[in-house]
Amino acid sequence: LSLPTSVASPFPLVVGVTGPIGSGKSSLCSSLASSLNGTSLPNLPPLVTAHIEADKLASYPPGSPLHASICDAFPSCAPGGVLDRSLLSDLAFADPPSLSRLNALVWPAVTSQLRSLLSDLPRSPPHLVLLEAAPLVPAGWADGPTPLCSSLISVTAPPPVRAARVASRNSLPLPAAELRVAAQSDADFGLDRAGAIRVENSADLPAAVAAASAAVLGVLQSLPAQPPAIPRGGAAGISLEKPLGLLLEERDDGGPGAVVAGVAEEGSAVPLFESGEIRAGQALGTVAGVDVSGMGFDDVMDVLIGAGSPLEIAFADAEEEGETEEGEGEEGLPQGTPVSVTVTKGGAPLDLGVTAAVGDVLLKRLKEAKAPVYTGMAKMTNCGGMGQCLTCKVVLTEPDGQTLYERSEYEDAKLAKFPSNVRLACMTLVEGNVRVDLP
Ligand SMILES: CC(C)(COP(=O)(O)OP(=O)(O)OC[C@H]1O[C@@H](n2cnc3c(N)ncnc32)[C@H](O)[C@@H]1O)[C@@H](O)C(=O)NCCC(=O)NCCS
Numbered sequence: 001l002s003l004p005t006s007v008a009s010p011f012p013l014v015v016g017v018t019g020p021i022g023s024g025k026s027s028l029c030s031s032l033a034s035s036l037n038g039t040s041l042p043n044l045p046p047l048v049t050a051h052i053e054a055d056k057l058a059s060y061p062p063g064s065p066l067h068a069s070i071c072d073a074f075p076s077c078a079p080g081g082v083l084d085r086s087l088l089s090d091l092a093f094a095d096p097p098s099l100s101r102l103n104a105l106v107w108p109a110v111t112s113q114l115r116s117l118l119s120d121l122p123r124s125p126p127h128l129v130l131l132e133a134a135p136l137v138p139a140g141w142a143d144g145p146t147p148l149c150s151s152l153i154s155v156t157a158p159p160p161v162r163a164a165r166v167a168s169r170n171s172l173p174l175p176a177a178e179l180r181v182a183a184q185s186d187a188d189f190g191l192d193r194a195g196a197i198r199v200e201n202s203a204d205l206p207a208a209v210a211a212a213s214a215a216v217l218g219v220l221q222s223l224p225a226q227p228p229a230i231p232r233g234g235a236a237g238i239s240l241e242k243p244l245g246l247l248l249e250e251r252d253d254g255g256p257g258a259v260v261a262g263v264a265e266e267g268s269a270v271p272l273f274e275s276g277e278i279r280a281g282q283a284l285g286t287v288a289g290v291d292v293s294g295m296g297f298d299d300v301m302d303v304l305i306g307a308g309s310p311l312e313i314a315f316a317d318a319e320e321e322g323e324t325e326e327g328e329g330e331e332g333l334p335q336g337t338p339v340s341v342t343v344t345k346g347g348a349p350l351d352l353g354v355t356a357a358v359g360d361v362l363l364k365r366l367k368e369a370k371a372p373v374y375t376g377m378a379k380m381t382n383c384g385g386m387g388q389c390l391t392c393k394v395v396l397t398e399p400d401g402q403t404l405y406e407r408s409e410y411e412d413a414k415l416a417k418f419p420s421n422v423r424l425a426c427m428t429l430v431e432g433n434v435r436v437d438l439p
């Protein structure tokens with residue numbers, strides 16, 4: 001069996017959003033991200049949107065290696081060895097060679113953070129990322145052999161409008177805001193690039209958001225059809241269209257059944273394999289409702305060939321997980337029984353009044369009570385409760401510190417590095433009273 005080294009997938013689809021200071025990039029991106037989140041098109045399952053702001057990654061707090069290099073490069077902006085951002089800002093925006101030196105220090109660090117953030121996003125469900133960066137074009141993130149984005153939105157507004165916005169937002173005198181606006185060159189914002197989507201934001205923000213949304217939907221509609229996202233939350237398993245593209249082999253130990261060896265170039269299973277939902281070595285449990293785990297390999301193949309499309313496949317481990325979920329909780333409480341949920345953050349009590357019942361998905365209840373499950377970038381880049389991003393990790397304890405309920409095999413594989421009471425809140429079904437510590 002030969003496995004492909006990489007399979008082309010349009011997701012995550014990264015739309016670069018650039019524009020000069022005060023053009024409204026951040027305002028536009030945050031509205032656009034919320035309005036497109038969950039969008040479902042005939043060719044695509046519901047999208048998860050994320051808004052990544054490059055300037056949030058371009059931080060250099062005291063103690064960081066970047067802080068030290070910037071202090072060395074700009075000693076006049078670091079009286080007493082601590083960087084004064086406003087001095088650096090005045091210098092960088094007034095003196096182009098200084099800004100270039102600063103960029104040369106900061107951009108490589110941001111580039112690697114962006115690459116790693118984007119490559120960590122799962123292929124399924126499909127993610128649409130709005131990558132907002134004023135220097136997107138000069139930093140090379142829209143070009144080269146491995147550009148970070150596949151489409152570009154350039155937000156514009158006339159300089160006087162932008163200067164007035166910056167003066168008001170930053171509480172700056174108008175002449176100072178005008179200088180910052182004048183320090184940037186239109187040529188840096190990609191308006192002359194083939195395919196760039198120009199979004200005028202000089203008047204009404206909702207109108208600009210609607211224009212950007214229409215353009216992005218046009219890009220999404222032009223993509224080849226993608227398989228449905230994986231249905232979750234039971235023993236049913238995964239629903240897949242034929243061709244599956246799943247490569248199967250006999251078990252190593254000569255036992256019955258069939259196990260996953262990999263995926264072919266194309267097929268509905270390919271993105272799920274790439275995202276880790278389907279893994280090499282997993283045994284097939286049921287195919288279209290038929291238990292194939294005890295059959296000979298050729299018989300399993302016959303069941304697969306004879307099944308219609310789409311067909312349901314449950315893997316042996318997923319099935320065990322399902323049995324636990326469908327049955328009674330460990331404490332034997334029936335579904336729907338109200339239970340108590342005590343939440344702490346780093347050990348300190350949080351009085352959020354979380355309520356839950358047996359069978360509830362823990363993350364849902366925590367989010368409803370506005371518990372701070374996601375922190376930092378995860379607020380924007382989390383996978384939306386699909387068990388992919390691992391950013392909703394929580395620690396479940398009983399008062400004596402013992403593990404409350406067992407992890408599923410899926411979580412065990414995803415959280416192999418963590419103690420067994422660390423759980424993914426999105427994959428945890430409440431089984432009884434629960435104490436949750438948020439990291
Ligand atoms: C120049 C610095 C010190 C100014 O800091 P300050 O807090 O005053 O402003 P802020 O960071 O909010 O930036 C204001 C506006 O200028 C834009 N901007 C910042 N740096 C650049 C740049 N190198 N090229 C073009 N536009 C830039 C920002 O995106 C924003 O639109 C700071 O922006 C910086 O370190 N820039 C270099 C790194 C960088 O490119 N950061 C932006 C995204 S990675």
Ligand SMILES: Nc1ncnc2c1ncn2[C@@H]1O[C@H](COP(=O)(O)OP(=O)(O)OP(=O)(O)O)[C@@H](O)[C@H]1O
Binds near residue numbers: 019023024026
């Ligand atoms: N269409 C609009 N009408 C009125 N005010 C707007 C509009 N768009 C944005 N603003 C306001 O202008 C200011 C600048 O907007 P925003 O921060 O989104 O711009 P930006 O391009 O991200 O700026 P920067 O590059 O400085 O980070 C904000 O105070 C925002 O509320």
